[in-house]
Amino acid sequence: MEKSESGSRCCVVTGAAGFVGSHLCERLLALGYIVVGVDNFFSGRRENLLSFAAHPRFFFHERSVTESRLLHELYGAHGPFETVFHLAAIVSVPYSMDHPEETLEVNYGATVRLLNEAEKLGVRSFVFAGSAAEYGTQDRMPLRETDAGSWTRWLSPYGEAKYRATTAVASTRSPLRGVSLRCFNIYGPRQDPSSPYSGVISRFVDMAVAGRPLTIFGDGFQTRDFVFVDDVVEAYCRAGISEKADDSGSGGIYNVGSGRPTSILDLARLICRLTRRPESITFCSERPGDIRHSRASIEAIARGLGWRPRIALEEGLTKTIQWMHGEAQSLGAKDFPDGDLSEKK
Ligand SMILES: NC(=O)c1ccc[n+]([C@@H]2O[C@H](COP(=O)([O-])OP(=O)(O)OC[C@H]3O[C@@H](n4cnc5c(N)ncnc54)[C@H](O)[C@@H]3O)[C@@H](O)[C@H]2O)c1
Secondary structure (H helix, E strand, O other), X not given: OOOOOOOOXXXXXXXXXXXXXXXXXXXXXXXXXXXXXXXXXXXXXXXXXXXXXXOOOEEEEXXXXXXXXXXXXXXXXXXXXXXXXXXXXXXXXHHHHHOHHHHHHHHHHHHHHHHHHXXXXXXXXXXXXXXXXXXXXXXXXXXXXXXXXXXXXXXXXXXXXXXXXXXXXXXXXXXXXXXXXXXXXXXXXXXXXOOOOOOHHHHXXXXXXXXXXEEEEOOOOOEEOEEXXXXXXXXXXXXXXXXXXXXXXXXXXXXXXXXXXXXXHHHHHHHHHHOOOOOOEEEEOOOOOOOOEOOEOOHHHHHHHOOOOOOOHHHHHXXXXXXXXXXXXXXXXXXXXXXXXXXXX
């Protein structure tokens, strides 16, 4: 195994084989970091690691974030970490409804333990994947960071566990800097469209590329705040790496979104146009528990981290569609080596 020589340029990314985590690993490697990835493939995919698995500064451990002393063991193998990016989670809201205790343990309990370990190991920053689900049901838009609290009516154990974890992360004391990024609807290449509960963009693009009609739950006038994965990765990097002092007053909690509402019907029409398909849209009944509107206020992150979204919806959708076309033609992950990649030859 290889240890970080300086000890100052090494990051841990949990959920490295996931949609967002894999993009974050790629960016950190491009920035010159040693990246220690952790994932147990609960929902992540080996093929997400393909483009950087063999990188000499990437190390992968097939482990669960629920394992005790995980960070201590990684420290022993790779040396000190500058930042822990904690993205691993049970991400399916319906799964969380069926498995509330497991969701609380993975999404909240494990986060608190990792946070305590990070504190003891002298990690500089701990960046957590919070979620818009922490806001539960709300009428007031746009949603500000202070709009979630103990009074919130969460719609799922997923939302509640994320809220509790965010609160723990934001309560850390100096020298450890805890930041939670409450991301809204993230989309982009590598998002898995295979589950009926996948992000709406990945499902729509998948249906459109396959020439199937796009299915909308409800009337299509519900709105969401979509943010492209590269913009989200930029927010993670600014939160975990930048030296900029936070003067936003948001206590280390930031929304990450476009700040713009897009209706599901407009989204479906746009995807039909960009994939050059006839507008073929079907409607079925609203899903219980779905919120009507969701939109982020992004003032705090603009002030605190100097972040703003750069990729417009049409541009991001075009990139996602191009990727999905490539996926449809590819042979999958048959060349990916199995097992642990923590040792480099
Ligand atoms: N995609 C979105 O729109 C969105 C929005 C808000 C928040 N988030 C949060 O961002 C993070 C990344 O989400 P994503 O969309 O990339 O989902 P994803 O499912 O692609 O990634 C989550 C990763 O965590 C891994 N994982 C789950 N349980 C684990 C465990 N016990 N130990 C180790 N690894 C484990 C999964 O295998 C997967 O690779 C999650 O925390 C999610 O809650 C995502």
